[in-house]
Amino acid sequence: MTGQKSVEALGQAKLFIYRQARLLDRRRYEFHFEQGSPEQVIAALRAYQNEDGGFGQALEPDIRCPHSQPVPVEIALRLMDEIGYVDTSIMDGIGRYLRGIVRPEGGFPLATLAVNNYPHAPWWYREEDQLPSLNPTGNIIGLLYKLAEHHAFQEEEWFQSSVAYMWRQLDDLNPYDYHDIVQAATFLEHAPDSEQVQEYRVWLDELIKRPGIIELDPQAEGYVHKVLDWAPAPNYPAAKLVTSEHISLHLDHLLTEQQADGGWPIRWEAVSPACELEWRGSITIDRLLTLQAYGRLELS
Template sequence: MNQTIVERAKSFIYNHGRLLDRRRFEYFFEGGSKEAVISALQAYQNHDGGFGNALEPDIRCPHSQPVATEVALLVMDEMGCFDRDIIRGIVCYLKKITVSTGGFPIALRELNEYPHAPWWTVKSDPLANINPTGQIMGLLLKQNEVTDFYEEEWFQQTLQYLWDYVDREEPSGYHDGVQWISFLEHAPDRQRAEAILATKVDKWLSRQDTIERNPAAKGYVHKVLDWASSRECYAAKFISEEEFKQHLSHLVEQQQEDGGWPMSWQEVSLGAALEWRGGITVERLKTLKSYGVL
């Protein structure tokens, strides 16, 4: 059965997935190389150093966007391979889009001119947002290929923006929470970060309404295996073995007849939906492998 799951998923990914996700599948399941994944990722990087070109499939804009740049960092992180040239380009881009208070906007106006999901529409001047600032900064702090920008004014301002934010606010929602966790796991002041994790994040994750515990819950919800796609994820300690067992069983059952896994939100277009599903399918296989199901 386990081999059948992988073979069906492989068929879907090779029929419908992007080159990037085919390369990711090859790396995790067929002995492919990190270099091939990074090469596919580079095609999404623009001359300004940022990433666009629908790397985030709900934003069809070719121009660089903060969230697409965050996705690029996440891909390099999953490979354990932060490419020096890509990072230098990202640093140049982030320096340009840092707002005066420090921090990065969630999206820029250029995307309004292209197809995009309605929740990405930019209606006002860009303001700093914890999403995607927290995760971008967390991953920049995690990587050690390029570190000479850590003392630059834009980076220090953004670091201060994040400290001020987590001191002042409380986590709220999945997309907000992962930003908190990524930043605080890699923040340089470990004593301060651990204190905020313990007093704010852990308390919030312990609430029954933060992590969706029902494996059959419908709609745009974030379940146990979204929060803890592997046992190494921070949120895993708030999930019981029985809950993991239930959600892993349900995840296997969710594989569609075409071999891929479904989206849980409104699609922008058929093409965008297939791009999303290819990436999601690789993620689901990685999770099943991580927990020993595959």
């Protein structure tokens, strides 16, 4: 089946999305595959935004905390980028929230202590929240650079101090942590071009190419990060670091991972059945977009 398009994957996924997924992911499906409007996606996203401008309300399904957290803000930015539509009021709120949580040395914490008061995946537990973290600072600043025409944050002190924090963190990057590497990659991809940025992009490419960083075995199990996690679309920088044969093999395997109910699975233990379905709805849209990006979906 190598290289073949799937005729059935989209139809099966549609049934799963409408049976099981949250409204936000139904709107995403409609936007990408049913001529839905970006405004409807934004309307669903807005329900997760709090009065402080940040996002919570389990937008990140493993964080059941209703209060604003940095990672859900990253997710909101990524979603607006995904649909190519940035809501000004949402962006203004994000700026207000980030000004309030930036740490003195720049950057944002992975999560605040409020996360501990609600159900959450064990890796979200915090003993302190005063220190900044590369994750999610890299993605937040990188996405804000990418969406720069929709805000004027770059000249603000919190933004500049967070950029400085990112450059300091790049010198101490743990080369074996996927989540840190992708934060660095997003930042370097969208930071204003300069000789320094070019040098670090080359350095990061060499780091990612080290054995064991990208999982090349499409059938590897557990919480691993495979070729299509690094390169979910051909325009991702990591796509040039693997062969077309590896990409094809992983696309073949991705199609086989679609489950009988039409959705794709998660690779980690969920907080609850509801949490698992929320994640599976989100990931199912992601998988469809990857298959579409590589020409593996037969669209009606």
